[in-house]
Each structure stands twice: as structure tokens, then as C-alpha cells.
Amino acid sequence: MHAVENSHIPSEEPYTVTIEDPQEDIPVANANSETFGALFAWHNITVKVTVGSSSWKSKLGFSKSPKVTELGEKLILNSVSGIVEPGQVLFIMGPSGSGKSTLLDSLADRVKLPVYGAVTLDGHPKDAFAFKQSAKYVEQFDHLFSSLTVKETLSYAAQFYCNSEECRSTRVEDAMEILGLKNQRDVKVGGVFFRGLSGGQKRRLSVGVELVSAPRLLFLDEPTSGLDSASAFNLIQSLRNIARSRGTTIVCTIHQPSETVFEMCDQLLLLSGGRAAYFGPPKETLDHFGQLGFSIPEHTSVAEWVIDLINADFGDVETVSQILDAWPTSEKADFLYRRLKQLNITDNEEFVVKKQTPLSSIGRKDVQFATSMPWQTSVLVRRGFLNVLRNPAVVWLRFAMYVMLAILIGIVWLRLSQSASNMQNFASALFYVAAFMVFMSISVLPAYLEEKEIFVRERANGTYHVLSYQIAHFLVDVPFVFLLALVSGTICYWLVGMNSSFGRYCFFIWTLFLSLLVAESMMMVIAAVVPYFIVGIAMGAFVFGAFMCVQGFFIPLNNIGWWFRWFRYIALNYYSFANFMKNEFSDLTFSPSPNYIPPYPNPVPGVNYLEQFGFASVNEWGYSGVLIGMAIIYRIIAGFWMWWFHTGKH
Numbered sequence: 029m030h031a032v033e034n035s036h037i038p039s040e041e042p043y044t045v046t047i048e049d050p051q052e053d054i055p056v057a058n059a060n061s062e063t064f065g066a067l068f069a070w071h072n073i074t075v076k077v078t079v080g081s082s083s084w085k086s087k088l089g090f091s092k093s094p095k096v097t098e099l100g101e102k103l104i105l106n107s108v109s110g111i112v113e114p115g116q117v118l119f120i121m122g123p124s125g126s127g128k129s130t131l132l133d134s135l136a137d138r139v140k141l142p143v144y145g146a147v148t149l150d151g152h153p154k155d156a157f158a159f160k161q162s163a164k165y166v167e168q169f170d171h172l173f174s175s176l177t178v179k180e181t182l183s184y185a186a187q188f189y190c191n192s193e194e195c196r197s198t199r200v201e202d203a204m205e206i207l208g209l210k211n212q213r214d215v216k217v218g219g220v221f222f223r224g225l226s227g228g229q230k231r232r233l234s235v236g237v238e239l240v241s242a243p244r245l246l247f248l249d250e251p252t253s254g255l256d257s258a259s260a261f262n263l264i265q266s267l268r269n270i271a272r273s274r275g276t277t278i279v280c281t282i283h284q285p286s287e288t289v290f291e292m293c294d295q296l297l298l299l300s301g302g303r304a305a306y307f308g309p310p311k312e313t314l315d316h317f318g319q320l321g322f323s324i325p326e327h328t329s330v331a332e333w334v335i336d337l338i339n340a341d342f343g344d345v346e347t348v349s350q351i352l353d354a355w356p357t358s359e360k361a362d363f364l365y366r367r368l369k370q371l372n373i374t375d376n377e378e379f380v381v382k383k384q385t386p387l388s389s390i391g392r393k394d395v396q397f398a399t400s401m402p403w404q405t406s407v408l409v410r411r412g413f414l415n416v417l418r419n420p421a422v423v424w425l426r427f428a429m430y431v432m433l434a435i436l437i438g439i440v441w442l443r444l445s446q447s448a449s450n451m452q453n454f455a456s457a458l459f460y461v462a463a464f465m466v467f468m469s470i471s472v473l474p475a476y477l478e479e480k481e482i483f484v485r486e487r488a489n490g491t492y493h494v495l496s497y498q499i500a501h502f503l504v505d506v507p508f509v510f511l512l513a514l515v516s517g518t519i520c521y522w523l524v525g526m527n528s529s530f531g532r533y534c535f536f537i538w539t540l541f542l543s544l545l546v547a548e549s550m551m552m553v554i555a556a557v558v559p560y561f562i563v564g565i566a567m568g569a570f571v572f573g574a575f576m577c578v579q580g581f582f583i584p585l586n587n588i589g590w591w592f593r594w595f596r597y598i599a600l601n602y603y604s605f606a607n608f609m610k611n612e613f614s615d616l617t618f619s620p621s622p623n624y625i626p627p628y629p630n631p632v633p634g635v636n637y638l639e640q641f642g643f644a645s646v647n648e649w650g651y652s653g654v655l656i657g658m659a660i661i662y663r664i665i666a667g668f669w670m671w672w673f674h675t676g677k678h
């Protein structure tokens with residue numbers, strides 16, 4: 029028999045949780061691993077939304093009296109209560125649309141909607157910031173680095189929570205042991221480019237990533253969805269093992285569990301239409317429904333039967349109403365309410381969630397992190413470099429594309445002679461480099477979007493500061509972008525036969541590097557803002573296309589209407605192209621081309637050609653400064669956006 033003591037409970041008797049039917053074969057965590065669970069209870073949780081539409085005036089705030097005729101309130105959750113003790117697993121079940129996810133998210137501080145009612149941790153009103161440290165949330169979808177192995181994934185996660193190597197390795201080994209991933213320790217997570225873990229193993233690894241923080245309370249959103257029955261069973265058994273061996277309190281929503289899985293929880297909360305239909309041990313479900321006059325047909329699974337019984341969409345509405353109306357006065361509800369009362373948990377003012385911390389501020393204000401910001405940054409940099417080196421989608425594919433494009437440019441504009449007839453050709457080659465190499469930065473979007481999901485998961489679980497992430501991202505991007513500029517720039521520079529001065533070559537590489545850095549920073553903003561890949565591609569293509577128009581190659585900039593001429597000042601392509609042109613032409617004189625149309629009978633100083641574009645007086649270092657400033661500004665915007673909007677709330 030396992031007993032988990034909890035000294036925080038404000039009751040007269042020392043509070044002990046007893047877990048019946050312990051499994052003999054449960055692997056127990058290492059003796060020195062932390063074992064402590066949370067007593068988690070909630071009372072009368074209510075979530076409502078306003079439905080319908082108000083007039084445009086009231087939406088914009090011009091009218092103080094909105095036309096409420098079309099407005100109404102919809103109760104998504106209606107006075108739902110429950111309690112989970114340390115070492116227990118709670119399943120939240122119900123038909124589709126019954127409010128399972130909303131309840132889980134409300135309990136875990138993951139909803140934007142206002143939540144009414146009381147949520148308590150260890151018998152005390154929940155403090156949002158302390159809560160974020162003790163509670164972790166495993167999302168329905170696995171957001172992991174596909175190029176990292178199981179051990180690497182867990183080790184990097186543990187580095188955000190442990191200050192000593194001993195703590196890290198203990199937690200990592202412990203997580204692999206308890207989640208049954210020891211044999212896969214060196215297997216990559218896998219994705220498009222690598223074969224890797226199975227769906228069930230990935231899901232267990234997602235649990236492990238949160239487990240290494242030694243959470244007292246673990247939320248999981250539909251952890252078994254998409255898994256076959258064997259994988260679902262293994263996962264739930266792992267969760268049960270975690271609860272039993274560490275005392276971790278586990279709350280998860282679950283969709284259509286098999287009979288075996290159904291019986292593996294300690295407490296079951298059934299929801300229908302946002303209301304509770306049952307709360308108690310799964311084994312006592314039949315008794316409860318029997319008392320209401322319902323009996324299970326032969327050869328039917330209990331889980332399936334109760335879900336069908338409380339399904340108002342496809343079942344009998346009268347029956348569902350009868351079950352829901354009967355719940356508050358049932359024996360089981362009485363037991364629950366007495367237990368909550370025993371713990372002094374009510375939904376009075378002191379406990380009401382809204383009064384504790386304004387919901388809008390939770391999620392942005394950061395928790396007390398387990399490790400320092402410089403350390404977080406160094407972990408993120410190391411992990412980022414490993415991913416960059418291993419993941420073809422992040423680096424090598426793009427590298428190959430840039431090299432091929434550079435060769436292509438070299439082939440098309442091959443070894444141009446320095447004659448006046450080629451001035452236009454040099455300019456067009458430089459235009460192409462400034463326009464298209466920058467445009468190809470769009471290819472970074474898939475990697476950025478994939479990483480954004482990982483960032484949101486980690487940030488929402490209080491793993492690291494947004495600033496640590498932004499700094500690390502910059503530090504990882506800079507060397508790679510420089511390498512990209514150096515290799516592709518060198519290839520096309522010498523194949524085209526541009527200015528032979530070494531200084532000019534260096535400045536060309538420098539300008540290309542800055543241009544690509546700004547373009548990638550801009551893509552970072554787009555990745556932060558857009559929800560979908562296709563939207564990001566369209567947005568990126570539009571912006572780069574617009575920038576190309578005001579680059580100064582197709583039409584002299586002064587010929588553009590005064591009301592749009594200013595646009596060049598925000599277009600990175602303008603600064604790159606101007607610098608490329610100034611760098612190439614300013615100190616060269618082109619030999620005569622008397623047979624060219626129009627003929628150039630005399631040598632032409634490059635400066636004369638620059639004047640046609642209005643680039644003769646360009647301050648190259650000043651423009652470099654502008655590009656650096658743009659890269660910084662875009663990174664700040666991306667960071668601010670991620671800090672403000674990507675809190676993990678739905």
C-alpha cells in the first residue's frame with residue numbers, strides 16, 4: 029500500500045491518501061528521485077462565452093449600449109467540481125463537445141476566457157505563478173526536435189530544470205526507465221527526414237520532457253488520441269507508474285478508452301454539455317448509474333456505454349437531462365462536496381480564480397525559473413546548433429539551394445568582361461543576387477514554424493525566458509547565415525567576374541550576409557505572426573515582391589510617385605542593392621564599347637553609371653548600419669510578439 033502524506037492540508041486530522049490495489053510490477057523511481065504530489069481540487073468551475081454579434085459601433089467602442097438583442101451567454105462549463113489526490117490519475121471523459129478540453133485548460137491556466145470558481149493547490153487558493161512551477165502540461169500533439177535522440181531530448185529538457193549533472197542524469201535515466209524508453213535512448217525522434225520513434229513512443233517522450241522538471245501535477249490533453257490500443261495502454265500504464273512511484277497528481281482528458289485503460293484511472297469525471305454527470309472511481313460508475321435506473325447491456329464496455337448514455341447530440345436528450353439533474357443530489361456528489369468542505373474549499377471570494385490573479389497577466393509574467401537566463405541561453409544555443417547541423421530542413425537543403433543558385437548565376441553571367449557594354453549585365457546580376465537570394469529566405473519558414481510550436485510548449489510550461497530564446501536564436505542564426513553568404517557569395521562573385529579588389533569582395537560578402545540576416549529576421553516575424561505555413565509563404569512572397577519593386581533597378585527611384593517613394597526606406601532590398609552597386613562600380617572604369625547600341629566610344633567611369641540609379645552618393649557603411657538596425661528591430665518585434673501572444677492559452 030502506498031501512502032503519500034501531505035502536510036499543507038488545512039484539516040484537523042493529518043491527511044493521508046491511500047491508493048488501493050497497487051500493482052506489484054510497478055517500476056519504482058530511483059531512491060533519490062523527488063516524490064511529491066499535489067492535492068488538487070476545484071469547485072464550481074464555470075466558463076461562459078458571449079455568443080452572437082453586437083453592432084459594429086459597440087464592437088469599436090463608439091456605443092456604450094451594445095445591441096444585446098442578438099447577444100447571449102453560452103455556458104461551456106457549468107459548476108464542475110472535483111478533487112485529485114497525490115498519486116492519483118484522473119480521467120476527464122465525455123462526448124465530443126462536452127467541455128473536456130475547456131475544463132482541463134481552465135484548471136491548467138490555459139484558457140483566454142474568464143474562469144469562475146475555485147481552484148486550489150494543497151488546499152490553498154491557487155497562486156498562478158507558483159502553480160506554473162509545480163504543474164506541467166502535455167499537449168495533444170508532440171512538438172519535439174525530430175533530429176534529436178530520446179536521450180538528447182530529455183537531457184536538454186533536464187538542463188533547464190537542474191543545476192547539477194547528477195540531478196540531470198538521474199532525472200533523465202529515471203524518465204526513460206519509467207516511460208519504457210530505455211531501449212530507444214539513442215533513437216532519433218524522427219520526422220520527414222528520419223525514421224524514428226513510433227507514435228506511442230513519441231507521446232511517452234513528450235511526457236518525459238515534462239517529467240524531468242519533477243512536476244507535482246501533470247495535465248495531459250487527450251494523450252491517447254491517434255494511438256493504437258496497445259500504445260494507449262502502455263502510455264496510460266506509464267502515467268499510472270509515475271503517479272504511483274512519485275506521487276505525481278495526473279489529470280488528463282481521454283477519448284474513447286478501451287475497457288482496460290478505463291479501469292486504470294483512480295478517479296473519473298464524466299462531463300456532458302459542460303455539466304458533471306459523475307465523479308468518482310471508475311469501478312463505482314455502474315452503481316451510480318444503476319441507482320438512477322440505468323443498467324448496462326450485456327457484452328458492452330462500461331466506458332462506451334456511459335459515454336453513449338450522456339451523449340445529448342446522438343442520444344436521448346431527456347435521459348441526459350435526467351442524469352445531469354440527478355448528479356448534484358447523488359451520493360457520489362455528496363461525498364465529493366463533503367470532501368471539498370473538509371478541505372475548506374468553497375467558491376467564496378477568497379477562492380474565486382478571477383480574484384486571485386487577473387487572467388490576462390498570467391502567462392506573460394514569467395515564473396521564477398529553475399535556472400539562470402545565461403544558462404538557459406547556453407542550453408538553447410547548444411541545442412539549436414545540434415539541430416542546425418543534424419536537420420536537413422533547417423540547414424543543408426537551404427545550403428544546397430543557395431549553392432545551386434550561385435552556380436546558376438555564375439553560369440548565366442559567366443566571366444563578364446569589364447567593358448561598358450557589360451555595365452547593365454553587372455547591374456542585373458547584382459539585382460538578381462539582392463532580390464532572389466533574399467527572396468529564398470522564405471525557405472526558412474518551415475523550420476521556424478516547427479520551432480515556434482516547441483517554443484510555445486516550453487514557454488507555456490515556464491521552461492525559459494523569451495529573451496533567452498531570442499538571444500540564442502540570434503546566436504545560432506548568425507554563423508550559419510554568414511556561412512551561407514560566404515559560400516554562395518564567393519561562388520557567384522568569382523564566376524560573374526565582379527570587382528577584383530579583395531576589399532570589394534569582402535564588402536560584397538558582408539552586404540550579402542547582412543541582407544540574408546535581415547531577411548531571416550523578417551521571416552521570424554512572419555513565423556511568429558502567422559498560424560499556418562501557407563499564409564506565411566504568401567505573406568513573405570508579397571513583402572519580398574514589394575521590396576523588389578523599389579530596389580531601384582527596374583525604374584529609377586525618383587520616377588516613382590512621391591507618395592510611394594518613401595517605401596524604399598523600409599525595403600531591405602533597396603539598401604542591399606545600393607550597397608552592391610556602389611561597391612562594384614564606384615572605383616572602376618569600364619572600357620569603351622564602340623559597337624554597342626548605344627555606343628560607348630570612350631571609357632566610362634563606374635560613378636557615372638551609378639548616378640543614373642541615384643546611388644553615387646550612397647554611404648555604404650551607413651546603409652550597413654541600417655541593415656543591422658533592421659535585423660535588430662525585426663528580432664525585437666518577433667520577440668515581443670511571441671512574448672505577448674504565444675502564452676500557450678487557447
Ligand SMILES: Nc1ncnc2c1ncn2[C@@H]1O[C@H](COP(=O)(O)OP(=O)(O)OP(=O)(O)O)[C@@H](O)[C@H]1O
Pocket residue numbers: 077104122123124125126127128129130131141283
Ligand atoms: N472560445 C470559445 N468560444 C466559443 N465556444 C467555445 C470556445 N471554446 C470552446 N467552445 C465550445 O465549448 C464546447 C466544449 O468544447 P471543448 O473543446 O472543451 O469540448 P471537448 O469535450 O474537449 O470536445 P472534443 O472531444 O471534440 O475535443 C464546444 O461546443 C465548443 O464549441
